[in-house]
Amino acid sequence: MRIFVAGATGVVGRLLIPKLLHAGHEVIGMTRTAERKSIIEDSGVYAVTVDAFDREGIRSLLDDIRPDVVIHQLTSLADRDFAENTRIRVNGTRNLVDASLQSGVKKMIVQSVAWAYEAGDDPASEDVPLDIDAPAPRKRLVDGIVALEQAASEVPEHVILRYGLFYGPGTWYAGDGFMAEQVRQQKVAATTGVTSFIHVEDAVNAAFLAVDWPTGIVNIVDDEPAAGMDWVPVYAGALGAPLPVVQTEHEPWERGASNAKARKELDWEPKYPTWKTGLPNSIRSTC
Numbered sequence: 001m002r003i004f005v006a007g008a009t010g011v012v013g014r015l016l017i018p019k020l021l022h023a024g025h026e027v028i029g030m031t032r033t034a035e036r037k038s039i040i041e042d043s044g045v046y047a048v049t050v051d052a053f054d055r056e057g058i059r060s061l062l063d064d065i066r067p068d069v070v071i072h073q074l075t076s077l078a079d080r081d082f083a084e085n086t087r088i089r090v091n092g093t094r095n096l097v098d099a100s101l102q103s104g105v106k107k108m109i110v111q112s113v114a115w116a117y118e119a120g121d122d123p124a125s126e127d128v129p130l131d132i133d134a135p136a137p138r139k140r141l142v143d144g145i146v147a148l149e150q151a152a153s154e155v156p157e158h159v160i161l162r163y164g165l166f167y168g169p170g171t172w173y174a175g176d177g178f179m180a181e182q183v184r185q186q187k188v189a190a191t192t193g194v195t196s197f198i199h200v201e202d203a204v205n206a207a208f209l210a211v212d213w214p215t216g217i218v219n220i221v222d223d224e225p226a227a228g229m230d231w232v233p234v235y236a237g238a239l240g241a242p243l244p245v246v247q248t249e250h251e252p253w254e255r256g257a258s259n260a261k262a263r264k265e266l267d268w269e270p271k272y273p274t275w276k277t278g279l280p281n282s283i284r285s286t287c
Contacts, residue, residue: 055099125258160218213266223270
């Protein structure tokens with residue numbers, strides 16, 4: 001198949017492209033800066049430079065390429081620009097979807113998140129509603145997710161991957177990442193709030209397998225949602241950082257997510273089933 005990867009130089013995109021190539025797909029990678037184009041070309045695929053906010057540029061590009069599948073991995077999280085990231089989810093996705101529909105794209109796969117569910121006591125399944133009534137500033141995040149998912153669902157075949165928090169090389173939780181530095185400075189408290197993690201390699205593999213998955217929403221998280229009181233001390237220990245401050249409270253939406261659908265209905269199996277070994281080992285391998 002001819003597959004167009006938007007966000008080809010991101011933490012998922014750059015690892016996804018070799019897997020798609022190895023499987024025999026024809027791959028076109030997109031980046032918005034000419035400086036990063038060589039990263040895609042070094043992977044052995046055709047690279048294009050276009051800004052996701054350039055509506056006509058995207059439409060013209062997909063009209064020329066005519067891909068079978070569009071994989072949307074566009075974010076602005078490396079620089080922690082949350083306003084820009086929401087704009088990408090809303091406007092960038094809208095442009096990609098409209099261009100895909102115009103050019104006859106058969107399927108779209110998009111990167112969403114598994115921490116936008118409404119409050120609850122148990123890990124959320126895909127049937128749990130998103131937290132559309134959340135107070136600001138969380139509401140802006142959720143509104144962006146809703147816009148992304150609603151737009152993507154207009155493509156006749158679509159897979160919405162709701163990822164847990166990424167860890168591993170190139171992520172915020174890598175040994176040289178943003179969260180590592182926050183923990184070293186004791187700026188991350190160990191709370192009762194529950195988080196679901198996913199190693200970036202498992203996120204990449206899910207995006208790869210989703211080319212053949214049926215339409216739907218899928219949580220891509222590991223097997224063990226974890227309270228901050230459990231995972232933050234382990235993470236700090238792996239970093240050689242001071243133990244965190246403990247706080248016995250959390251936000252109601254901090255509930256984690258369930259991967260039962262991915263495991264039971266799609267036979268997906270994470271290489272790193274638990275953060276308990278995956279997270280500290282990923283630190284030790286890079287520090």
